[in-house]
Amino acid sequence: MSDGDVVLVAAARTPFGxxxxxxxxxxxxxLAAVAIRSTMERSGLKESDVDELVLGVNFPGSDRSIARQAALRAGLPPEGVSYTVDRACCSSLAALALASRGVRSGDTDVVLAGGAENLSAVPFFLDGLRWGHRLGDVRMADQLVIACPHTGVPRAIQASDEAALHGVGRSEQDGWALRSQQRCSEAVARGLFDEEITPVRSPEGTPRPY
Structure with a gap:
């Protein structure tokens, strides 16, 4: 292996809840810390070996510096570099690309990269209430009603327009979705995901293997 080559040493993910x-x-x-700790155990690397953590997050909710928090929770050295990437649905892939770029450029040797999300934990927002609200209704904004932050057009409408533009009909979309779910269910039943999943213990104390 020559200088600048990029290899994946280990990987782990939490279950889909x-x-x-x-x-x-x-x-x-x-959740990110659970995956980080599991990946470290599988790789055989020490925490001090890690130069950088890059974490893609699309819905941080009301939180911030997610990568930094995850790094500290996972036991990575506090002097290490960690940063959060937001590139919408491509956030995790962007994190991997940045990690690869750092290794290939010689800036880093060992990088942890991936993504983290918990849509169940996304809060409602009360914009504009910091300075009070004199008259009228108060509106709570839900980030999960996803729309383009620039145009305000709902993603569902954008997706429908793109599908129509490229001639992808509803029956084709439904067929693809059904096939995807069937393949996932079959893979779970055959244990094909067992190796990549690290269990998470829920607040109630019940292990969630999938």
Whole structure:
């Protein structure tokens, strides 16, 4: 292997939880820390070996510096570098690309990279109330009603317009979605995800293996 080559040494992820399910109280940083610790154990690396943590997060909620929190929770040295990346749905892939770029440029040798999210933990927002509200209704904004932050157009409408533009009909979309769910269920039943998943203990104390 020559200088600048990039290799993936180990990987781990937490289970997929249902919306509002057993993991709804878990913070994004806490879930990320579980995956980080598991990856470190699988890799055989020491915490001091890690030069950088890059974490893609699309919905930080009311929190901030998610990567920094996750790094400290996972036991990485406090003097280490960590930063959070937001590139919407591509945040995790952007984090991996940045990690690869750092290794190839020679800036880093060992980087942890990935993504973290907990949509169940996204709060409602009361914009503009810091300075009071004299008259009229108070509106709570829900980040999960996803729309383009620049144009305000709902993502569902954007997706529909793109599908129409490229001639992708509803039946094709439904068929693809059904096939995806069937393949996922089959993979779970066959244990194909067992190796990559690290269990998370819910606040109620019940292990959640998937």
């Amino acid at each position: 249902s919306f509002g399910g057993a993991l709804r109280e878990a913070s994004v940083a806490a």
